Amino acid sequence: MMKEKKLHKQHKKLSNGIAYALLIVMSIVWLFPFVCLVLQSFRSYKPEVEFGGMVAYLLPKHFSLDSYKFLFSGESNFLRWYGNTLIIAAFVSIGQTFFVLCTSYALSRMRFKMRKALMNLWLVLGMFPGFLTMICLYFLLKQVGLTQAGAVPGLILISVASSGMGYYVCKGYFDTIPKSLDEAARIDGASRAKIFIGMIVPLSKPIIIYTALVAFMAPWCDYVFASYVAFGYEKGYNVAVALQRWVTTNDYQGYFTRFCAGGVLVAVPVTALFMALQKYYVEGVTGGAVKG
Amino acid sequence: MKKKLLAMLLSAAMVLSLAACGGGDDKKNDTPSDNNTQQGADNNTPADDNQGGGDDTTPADDGQASAPADIDYGSGVITIWVAEAAVEVTQKLADEFFAANPAMAGYTVDIQPTGEGDAAGNMITDVEGGADIFGFAQDQLGRLVLAGALTPITGDYASFVESENAAGSVAGAKMGDQIYAFPMTADNGYFLYYDKSVVTDPSSLDKILEDCAAAGKSFYMEINSGWYQTAFFFGAGCELTYESDSSGALISSNITYASENGLKALKAIIALANHSAFVNGSSLSSATNPGAIVDGTWDSGAAKDLFGDNYACAKLPTYTVDGEEIQLGGFCGFKLLGVKPQTEQGKMLVCMALAQYLTNADAQLTRFTELGWGPCNITAQADSAVQADEALSALGAQFAYMIPQGQYPDAYWQDATSLGDDVIAGTYNNMSDEELMKVLEDFQALQQSYAAQ
Amino acid sequence: MEKTKNSLGKRIKNVLMAPVRDCKEIGQTFAHGDWKTKVSFLIMGFGPLMRGQILRGIAFLASEIAFIWYMVAFGAKYLKDIGTLGTVQGGFDENYSYTYGDNSFFILLFGVLSLFLIVLFIYMWRLNVRVNMNEEKRLKEGRALATVKQDFRSLLDENFDKTLLALPVTGVFLFILLPIVFMVCVAFTNYDATHQSPTHLFTWVGLENFRNIFSMGTAGFGKTFVTVLNWTLVWAFFATFLTYFLGMAVAILINKKGIKFKKMWRTILVMTIAIPQFVSLLYVSKMFAVDGLINSYLMKWGWINSPLPFWTKASWARPTILLINLWIGTPYVMLITTGLLMNIPEELYESAKIDGASPFQTFRKITLPYMLFVTGPYLLTQFTGNLNNFNVIFLLSQGKPQSLELAGGAGYTDLLVTWLYKMTVNDTNYKMAAVIGIMVFVVVAVVSVTVYNILPSVRDEEGFQ
Secondary structure, three states: OHHHHHHHHHHHHHHHHHHHHHHHHHHHHHHHHHHHHHHHHOOOOOOOOOOOOOOOOOOOOOOOOHHHHHHHHOOOOHHHHHHHHHHHHHHHHHHHHHHHHHHHHHHHHOOOOOHHHHHHHHHHHOOOOHHHHHHHHHHHHHHOOOOHHHHHHHHHHHHHHOHHHHOHHHHHHHHHOOHHHHHHHHHOOOOHHHHHHHHHHHHOHHHHHHHHHHHHHHHHOOOHHHHHHHOOOHHHOOHHHHHHHHHHOOOOOOOHHHHHHHHHHHHHHHHHHHHHOHHHHHHHHHHHHOOO | OHHHHHHHHOOOHHHHHHHHHHHHHHHHHOHHHHHHHHHHHHHOOHHHHHHHOOOOOOHHHOHHHHOOOOOOOOOEEEEEEEOHHHHHHHHHHHHHHHHHOHHHOOEEEEEEEOOHHHHHHHHHHOOOOOOOEEEEEHHHHHHHHHOOOOOOEOHHHHHHHHHHEOHHHHHHOEEOOEEOOEEEEEEEOOEEEEEOOOOOOOOEHHHHHHHHHHHOOEEEEOOOOHHHHHHHHHHOOOOEEEEEOOOOOEEEEEEOOOOHHHHHHHHHHHHHHOOOOEEEOOOHHHOOOEEEEEEOHHHHHHHHHHHHHHEEEEOOOEEEEOOEEEEOOOEEEEEEEEEOOOOOHHHHHHHHHHHHHHOOHHHHHHHHHHHOOOOOEHHHHOOHHHHHOHHHHHHHHHHOOOEEOOOOOHHHHHHHHHHHHHHHOOOOOOOOHHHHHHHHHHHHHHHHHHHHO | OHHHHHHHHHHHHHHHHHHHHHHHHHHHHHHHOOHHHHHHOOOOOHHHHHOOOHHHHHHHHHHHHHHHHHHHHHHHHHHOOOOOOOOOOOEEOOOOOEEOOOOHHHHHHHHHHHHHHHHHHHHHHHHHHHHHHHHHHHHHOOOOOOOHHHHHHHHHOOOHHHHHHHHHHHHHHHHHHHHHHHHHHHOOEOOOOOOOOOOOOOOEOOOHHHHHHHOOOOOOOHHHHHHHHHHHHHHHHHHHHHHHHHHHHHHHHHHOOOOOOHHHHHHHHHHHHHOOHHHHHHHHHHHOOOOOHHHHHHHHOOOOOOOOOOOOOHHHHHHHHHHHHHHHHHHHHHHHHHHHHHHOOHHHHHHHHHOOOOHHHHHHHHHHHHHHHHOHHHHHHHHHHHHOOHHHHHHHOOOOOEOOOOOOOOEOOOOHHHHHHHHHHOOOOHHHHHHHHHHHHHHHHHHHHHHHHHOHHHOOOOOOO
């Protein structure tokens, strides 16, 4: 008996050891690109120190903050691009949350004539690839002067105006709030609007934070449509469009370390925010992904 | 008044034939301006003014300098797209231009860094929203003309282009018989940058590959690009040219890829792709381990940074197929400056004058000094500093083996990339000569089909 | 079966009969209505205004005025050309300034918009008739009409849905529905690089573009389309299920009893979600280049003699992309499944253990069926999402390698959506891009409908995302 227990214990130790080994290997694989990125960002681009393009070695020969200095020095419009993205992200985050909450409440709590038809139409529309309509959206925005110099408000408008279609997760959450709460409040004479603002919204903190977080993160990655809307006006770029150009076009030779530094500066705040609100994110994706 | 001025300025067939309808009326209505018109026409003959030569042509001497001051050009903003590196130089030149032409100073310029690669695509997406003046690489000319993004250059401007610039660059700016842009540089060709400490004999491809392999370095060339690939085919004596009419449409082709020479070239490309020291690519800043690279002048700065004291350049090497030694050839191309069609006539005048100013001998020399861009202006080419430039003289040496790049359909570049990708992926390894010939025949038929449309 | 058939027939009949009933109602309203109602047929909202229903009256009147103003000032000139998409080509005049001709793009776009607005207007007009009818009926029955205040209040109460949805629906209409209808129309035109607005005209060509995508000859897109479509489906399948199983495995591993620092392990993996993909994927793509970090180090250590063709050979590029996608996709699955795994009743595992089942058997018999059932909708979402996974493909390989076997600039790792992107941005071949866009829609719709009919847990209105 004792022996068996000991064997069992040994077995357990071994299997835990394997598990730890696997986890460590995975962690290395998962973190490796980010470590590389950070290391590269500390390489100088100045020819007298080191070459700013791609190299085949990992550790910079000289530790240097040159790439970061370049970004903050005003030699490029990096700070402007960063600011643009921050503005877009903030407004999109607020606007989308508002739109999504409104849509979700209406579709979850109210029953009206076109409800099913509307949901089906949106479902069908969602099956078309987004890039298809880029050219059309560009000219629609141009009609109202929201391209090039007006790219920032233009991008906010597009992201916010069409966000009603992303109601699924939030509506799913609203569906789980018992309807009896609404009914009790209505018997007390509360209007729909009052129930929505006074009762449902306060109860939905996790899903509001999730919606806002996802909406806030998206603009940092938008380089396709943003470059389509802002082309030919450098000050209207967002950070993704601008940094992408540093590695993909021929005009920017030796900008690789600066791209890495820019990437780190983008990744740090977004990652920090994400980590801080991770709990809500998990709740959101899980809630949205699962139906029993 | 302006109408008259233009009729004189742009005395091309097209304009004339159109003006014939309304020209008579204009004359009667605008008689008082005849004097001015005459003046304007005289003063706007830059070809004459610039005959003096490159170095002594100060901005004040230039055609537009004394443009009639009483002409109302209007006011507004002229958007200019040039590569990031050229923004400052262009701003400086534009400032000089407006200082010399106070009558046009109602306009300000807004210079945006939009590289030659992006400019054409952006212009085509939205012509009306694009730049008024923009730089682009010559291979985009056809697309731009088709999309109506370029104003035909006629009259005195056309004679300026023809008389001031090297013949090849003028041909490069033409569709059919019509000039569509101002030639800006003549350095859109490629040659060899190498590391002196690695490569001992840059004249032979085999030697270069050997040296690179021995030093653990790589030889870079973008063989999956329609532009670099021609080095092999043209070098071997193949032809690939198209004739276009002035609307930008291709009318006929002359292609001899499916030949003995083409076979030699293809075999050489396959052999190169399979060499252990070869890496596909032509961008110095993403090349991690170059011992030598086939690249253009725009990378000369990066090359100097990278190779340091071992920086060297030379014309392209020779390659060896079946014991025969063949010199790599290729395209020599040009960078052009185009003017978008304008709805306002005053702005059109200013844009044309400015574009001309930005491409005259002085401007080209300025760009050479500041950026190392090789001039296509005959006077500027003769400048001693230009003659002494290492990268440009390597390019110059290579030019002897290159053909001026004409007009090509968009699909050619795609297909050439596909051909190159196939070679690199090893699709043609171990194929017999007959099978390779079949590949070339298909490729040739495909290219011919674009001109038949 | 019989019953559903019956009800379906009834529904079709209902739909078909609706206009007839409508016409009858409109006719009766006009015939029996008072003069206020009759005037309302021409001047919308007249009746409600006269009856003191200011808010409604003004809303109807304003919509009529706005519609007429739009059509006269703007819509009509586009709408009249929608049959030809314009006839006047732009050109230089004798003064050498350029005059833009008809703009086919705007004719089509605003023509479509005008058609939508006409439908909307007819609906408003119909509503106007009905409101008049109801008001008259109410008055006849001696009941009071709603006051302005009551109308306002109802917008915050029983009609709150209209208030809430007004902006989102308008937004979706303008920036999603209208552009999609426009692009679907483009698929039936010759809008491409040689017919580029505003300097050139494009026009209707019927089904020619669809014939092109299905034509298997050398010049046609047929063969390329099939290749790209196949890879799109293969990619979506593997990308979904590989990440699914690895993610679940990792979640089980971290959930394992006796493993410490659970939160830390999860946080490390989740970094890939947080860091913008254009940074991480662009970097990773360079890492795998022929002369990139991976190859350089492998060669330095002597593990390989020549660089591995990660991006240059189709047979390498495809698995490489799937592999890197694991890096991106696994953390999502891990996050989702971590909580779900804990929901499985412990007793099930205990009894399995007593029965002597191996860990793999318990996984196959208990964990997997439960997880598949619960995450069915997620899998479907992931699958359709992966069909359109632009970022991973475009940032990693741009669809390369290309081949002479494939037309239209497509490469062996191109998905339909990246091919569509290339056609739009590089080639301005909008007509073919539109056709491919429609094909993407068909593929997604077919997959969704099929899965919907197979998976029970998806059959729920929230299922599709």
